[in-house]
Amino acid sequence: MTPARERTEITDPDDPRIAEFRHIRERDLTGREGRFVAEGTVVLRMLAAAHGAGRGIRAEKILLLRNRAAGLADILSLFPADVPVYEAEAPVIDAIAGFHLHRGVLALGVRDAAPPLMELLRALPDDALVLAACGISNHDNIGAMFRNAAAFGASAVVLDETCCDPLYRKALRVSVGSVLTMPFAREGSILDMLGALAEAGFAIWALSPKGETEIRDIAPSPRLALVMGTEGEGLPPAVLSRFHTARIAQSPDLDSLNVGTASGIALYSAAMAKRIL
Amino acid sequence: MTPARERTEITDPDDPRIAEFRHIRERDLTGREGRFVAEGTVVLRMLAAAHGAGRGIRAEKILLLRNRAAGLADILSLFPADVPVYEAEAPVIDAIAGFHLHRGVLALGVRDAAPPLMELLRALPDDALVLAACGISNHDNIGAMFRNAAAFGASAVVLDETCCDPLYRKALRVSVGSVLTMPFAREGSILDMLGALAEAGFAIWALSPKGETEIRDIAPSPRLALVMGTEGEGLPPAVLSRFHTARIAQSPDLDSLNVGTASGIALYSAAMAKRIL
Secondary structure, three states, X not given: OOOOOOOEEOOOOOOHHHHHHOOOOOOOOOOOOOEEEEEHHHHHHHHHHHOXXXXXXXXXXXXXXXXXXXXXXXXXXXXXXXXXXXXXXXXXXXXXXXXXXXXXXXXXXXXXXXXXXXXXXXXXXXXXXXXXXXXXXXXXXXXXXXXXXXXOOOOEEEEOXXXXXXXXXXXXXXOOOHHHXXXXXXXXXXXXXXXXXXXXXXXXXXXXXXXXXXXXXXXXXXXXXXXXXXXXXXXXHHHHHHOEEEEOOOOOOOOOXXXXXXXXXXXXXXXXXXXXX | OOOOOOOEEOOOOOOHHHHHHOXXXXXXXXXXXOEEEEEHHHHHHHHHHHOOOOOOEEEEEEEEEHHHHHHHHHHHOXXXXXXXXXXXXXXXXXXXXXXXXXXXXXXXXXXXXXXXXXXXXXXXXXXXXXXXXXXXXXXXXHHHHHHHHHHXXXXXXXXXXXXXXXXXXXXXXXXXXXXXXXXXEEOOOHHHHHHHHHHOOOEEEEEOOOOOEEHHHOOOOOEEEEEEOEOOOEOOHHHHHHOEEEEOOOOOOOOOOOHHHHHXXXXXXXXXXXXXX
């Protein structure tokens, strides 16, 4: 039996101890000293797993709806004792967070600066699948890409500087917490990023509706990277002309697939080709 | 040169001519006499294509942000002259619709009662791919499933009575308007629905993480139906025990895939097996 975790009651929405949670819908903490907000029990559990696992991710504080706290004892026991747990009644939580939190589970975390891309790539195994992305600014899509990368056994996600930060609250939630456990880097231009992948021995496949090879027929390589662009413009011509290109066959009279779904199909195909799963 | 479409200016948010658009975020018109709200230029174009195409879908009225109207002349000309077009300045639009409409493009449509399932199935070609779903209540997921069904050449989508209405505003938007062009039915229990599909000659493949056959290896059949359940509970045991089952290989230590993404992978695999694309 896990001993019940000590919790501190918050009765004043303006209590400075939970100031970071105030109005989280209107602002976003990401980019401010690497802090991020985790929502919901699944993401809280992933945060517990990431905390202290050597990935540079730590939990700072937890805020719970009072009637959720008892049911979370197992997860709370995974956090070290110096991570404070606050609880509050529903009206106080609503006043703090600026909207009705259906899940009543919030945590504040901090991530050290992401590792430099070259360092990340060096640390990957000789046999690795990597998902790369260019220009993905939609939080749902970034979250979906991390969720899919985790589901299909990718070793890392690498983003160019024009992608949004995957630690945004909504991206983190849509990823079902995978952003906290999947190694990632976000830096530089797409061409510099792909150059670094090539130098590290990755076969690079850029996805495009006009790609040369159907995605389920791509050749397996020990190190293989899939590159996704935006739904509207796709990848820049300079990328498509320099690397292998792959397509996902689809009806010609439609907008392209959602990029999150396309990443799922591409990762599934690559994982099957590489016999990861 | 298309003659400019006549537009009527609205200056009073309480004008009865645009009453149906008021507070659309808080309420949902679907289920009230078959009415639905279409948002954005892409969905407006799909509504124009569906209007009068014999699918029982009609546009009733259009409401535009004034500075968007001129740029939409081409799409507006696709609607018959008896579909009124209203326009208003941004503060009026905001007051009408209850939130800031970034796209400034709204239409009200009406759909006749969906065709009975048996009638829908009889009208399908001898060679057909159908996406079936059980218990999908999330609007994003329903929308994603329609988008994927359209992208991979499915002939219809069939939903059991526990799925949400795909004409909900957000489902329609996420589907990029495919709900308006893809034949669908929504009625009865999942077992009745699958019984009707079997009777109509469909080979039925129920998706489950524990399915027998890897999805990319399923046998092609002239008439083939894929069945998706919810992310949490999955399909009922009575479905999994009576029909073929297929799995999408994935990392064992994770939640299952998002059901929208899973439908994309399953439809892609089936479309490739059936050489639809």
